[in-house]
Amino acid sequence: MLSPTASGHSALFHFVMIKPTHYDDDGYPIQWFRSAIPSNTLACLNGLAEDACRRQVLGSDVEIRLDTYDETNRRVRPDRIIRKIRRAGGRVLIGLVGVQSNQFPRAVDLARQFIAAGLPVCIGGFHVSGCLAMLPEMPSSMRAAQEAGISFFAGEAEHCRLDEVFRDAYAGALKPLYNHMDDLPSLEGEPASFLPSKHVRRTSGSLSSIDLGRGCPYQCSFCTIINVQGRKSRFRTPEDLEKIVRENYAQGIKRFFITDDNFARNKHWEPLFDRMIELVGEGLKIGFTIQVDTMCHRIPHFIDKAAKAGVRRVFIGLENINPDNLIGAKKRQNKITEYRTMLQMWREAGAITYAGYILGFPGDTKDSILRDIEIIKRELPLDILEFFFLTPLPGSEDHKVLSQKGVWMDPDINKYDLNHRVAHHGKMSDTEWEEAYRAAWQAYYTPEHLRTILRRIAANKLGRPKTTLSTILWFTLMIAFEGVHPLEGGALRLKFRRDRRHGLPIESPLAFYSRIARETLVKLRGYWTVYRRARRILDEVLAAPDRWTYTDLAIAPPREDELETLDLYHATSGGEAALARKRRDDAIRSGVHVEAAAVPPAAA
Numbered sequence: 001m002l003s004p005t006a007s008g009h010s011a012l013f014h015f016v017m018i019k020p021t022h023y024d025d026d027g028y029p030i031q032w033f034r035s036a037i038p039s040n041t042l043a044c045l046n047g048l049a050e051d052a053c054r055r056q057v058l059g060s061d062v063e064i065r066l067d068t069y070d071e072t073n074r075r076v077r078p079d080r081i082i083r084k085i086r087r088a089g090g091r092v093l094i095g096l097v098g099v100q101s102n103q104f105p106r107a108v109d110l111a112r113q114f115i116a117a118g119l120p121v122c123i124g125g126f127h128v129s130g131c132l133a134m135l136p137e138m139p140s141s142m143r144a145a146q147e148a149g150i151s152f153f154a155g156e157a158e159h160c161r162l163d164e165v166f167r168d169a170y171a172g173a174l175k176p177l178y179n180h181m182d183d184l185p186s187l188e189g190e191p192a193s194f195l196p197s198k199h200v201r202r203t204s205g206s207l208s209s210i211d212l213g214r215g216c217p218y219q220c221s222f223c224t225i226i227n228v229q230g231r232k233s234r235f236r237t238p239e240d241l242e243k244i245v246r247e248n249y250a251q252g253i254k255r256f257f258i259t260d261d262n263f264a265r266n267k268h269w270e271p272l273f274d275r276m277i278e279l280v281g282e283g284l285k286i287g288f289t290i291q292v293d294t295m296c297h298r299i300p301h302f303i304d305k306a307a308k309a310g311v312r313r314v315f316i317g318l319e320n321i322n323p324d325n326l327i328g329a330k331k332r333q334n335k336i337t338e339y340r341t342m343l344q345m346w347r348e349a350g351a352i353t354y355a356g357y358i359l360g361f362p363g364d365t366k367d368s369i370l371r372d373i374e375i376i377k378r379e380l381p382l383d384i385l386e387f388f389f390l391t392p393l394p395g396s397e398d399h400k401v402l403s404q405k406g407v408w409m410d411p412d413i414n415k416y417d418l419n420h421r422v423a424h425h426g427k428m429s430d431t432e433w434e435e436a437y438r439a440a441w442q443a444y445y446t447p448e449h450l451r452t453i454l455r456r457i458a459a460n461k462l463g464r465p466k467t468t469l470s471t472i473l474w475f476t477l478m479i480a481f482e483g484v485h486p487l488e489g490g491a492l493r494l495k496f497r498r499d500r501r502h503g504l505p506i507e508s509p510l511a512f513y514s515r516i517a518r519e520t521l522v523k524l525r526g527y528w529t530v531y532r533r534a535r536r537i538l539d540e541v542l543a544a545p546d547r548w549t550y551t552d553l554a555i556a557p558p559r560e561d562e563l564e565t566l567d568l569y570h571a572t573s574g575g576e577a578a579l580a581r582k583r584r585d586d587a588i589r590s591g592v593h594v595e596a597a598a599v600p601p602a603a604a
């Protein structure tokens with residue numbers, strides 16, 4: 001196999017990194033002409049692999065060639081990759097990277113083709129790590145994949161952990177499992193994540209991502225992150241941040257999604273924001289999106305510095321407005337009595353707010369879900385609300401508990417994308433739960449509420465009505481016409497007749513192409529109708545004579561009597577008790593004796 005290479009080395013090793021997608025309900029990979037954003041895991045792993053090349057981990061006579069594919073925006077053809085490698089000669093490792101649970105079946109389908117051609121494959125990412133972290137033994141689908149010759153990497157690849165995998169693959173002796181789950185590496189000084197510009201061209205173009213930290217101190221029972229990345233904050237340095245920003249800026253990338261699940265709990269948020277502020281001060285036109293918890297506004301200067309650092313969009317783990325549901329999911333840190341203040345502060349900072357909202361907590365019913373959405377629309381100054389099915393994701397405590405109890409969970413792991421129901425609910429039938437999910441999207445994104453959101457934004461001197469409208473359109477169109485969650489969306493869906501889930505028949509050209517043509521026509525008509533209506537609303541809002549004086553309950557400053565009057569506190573399940581806790585805490589803070597601050601028995 002060894003052959004001299006063009007670069008003068010005596011041998012060649014290919015590391016092919018593929019970020020797989022997952023299948024839609026018809027069994028076709030979800031991919032787009034342009035996806036929204038380059039994959040962060042692919043960038044991280046590519047950065048680590050480039051570092052391994054620089055350090056010549058296979059010896060100075062071996063050239064290491066890297067190739068990266070993001071299947072969300074590019075068709076991956078194993079036959080072509082295999083031919084390309086065979087033509088070049090040398091040895092190889094196929095890495096399926098950042099594989100989430102819903103992507104595991106697709107990853108295995110791809111892997112099978114490489115294995116059949118005799119190329120070694122290793123799968124890493126949250127599914128493998130989550131299962132190993134939480135389950136007493138590997139699920140049968142993972143065992144079957146391992147028996148078919150697929151190797152697994154659990155844990156994180158920093159601290160030169162790729163070296164061992166490269167050496168083993170090069171020696172033709174890949175181990176069935178590399179397990180680093182017990183040892184979470186620090187991120188300081190680790191190679192910066194980086195992707196060749198060809199990836200950026202296949203996305204919206206000016207947006208990329210960075211992970212500045214991993215780990216979160218909280219304990220939400222539906223969360224996988226704490227069990228995979230730990231509860232201790234690990235972080236990159238301001239120098240790492242600056243390097244990544246400058247390298248990307250030189251490629252024309254100016255907006256960054258900071259992938260930390262909870263940047264407010266990154267212990268170094270302040271020096272990191274300070275460095276961003278310096279870069280902004282230098283004239284770099286950069287913007288950031290961050291993810292935070294609902295108590296971030298209580299951290300002194302957090303929102304203020306975020307605004308100065310160029311944070312323009314904020315994902316907030318709101319999850320629910322019923323305290324009983326939040327407590328049941330161990331999301332005790334979320335206090336509904338803080339939601340209004342927190343959202344108003346982000347609004348004043350000019351940020352577009354996105355809140356994740358989970359449907360299917362034990363207390364939910366279809367009626368309560370629809371009631372809650374109306375409360376949110378009226379009382380919370382929120383821009384984007386995104387819904388998810390409560391999903392026992394492998395790696396979460398919920399999944400562990402259900403598996404221990406032998407409770408039914410859908411065996412098709414491809415559906416674990418939070419856009420499908422994969423469990424039963426205690427109060428709602430399967431159909432009701434699914435209807436409630438669809439009805440929730442429809443109830444929030446009505447033309448009337450679109451007008452209200454735009455009016456609120458247009459009345460704010462820092463508001464960006466046009467940008468907010470494009471984001472809302474993105475969410476509306478993906479759900480209504482593409483059948484995928486907006487976070488998996490892209491521009492112009494691609495489908496290839498021969499790329500179908502293993503086990504499903506290949507359709508005849510006539511059936512396939514006539515269906516695609518019909519679907520495309522329906523979508524184009526739908527897109528155009530929604531866009532035209534939304535554009536008209538925006539124009540009316542911008543031209544409204546009372547544009548700058550518009551106000552409503554959600555954006556008006558808190559009123560004296562609002563604790564007595566808002567449905568947020570009185571119509572929700574556990575709201576009264578949450579209010580009582582707030583009153584008690586306020587009383588303690590202001591020095592009033594606790595007993596004097598009447599706490600109803602229900603709150604005890």
Ligand code: B12
Nearest residue numbers: 039040041095097098100101124125153156157209485487
């Ligand atoms: C950023 C992010 C997104 C972005 C992705 C865009 C981008 N720029 O990357 C967006 C918002 C679009 C998104 C969407 C979704 N996401 Co997401 N996302 C994340 C998040 C916050 C960070 C991912 C990341 O970059 N991590 C850092 C990298 C470096 O870590 P890593 O992937 O584990 O990789 C390391 C190791 O695993 C290992 N490794 C990985 N692969 C390989 C391969 C080999 C060969 C080797 C040796 C090592 C190795 O080395 C890497 C470096 O240490 C994670 C949570 C998290 N903290 O990771 C959720 C997460 C991955 N997402 C999740 C989900 C469910 C989704 C969605 C399905 C949800 C939805 N309905 O929207 C969609 C799917 C979209 C898609 N096609 O991927 C889940 C997956 C859980 C699971 N068990 O499946 C996570 C864990 C969050 C959660 N809710 O629990 N997501």
Ligand code: SF4
Nearest residue numbers: 216218219220223261
């Ligand atoms: S706050 Fe977010 S990241 Fe932290 S444990 Fe809860 S869901 Fe996970």
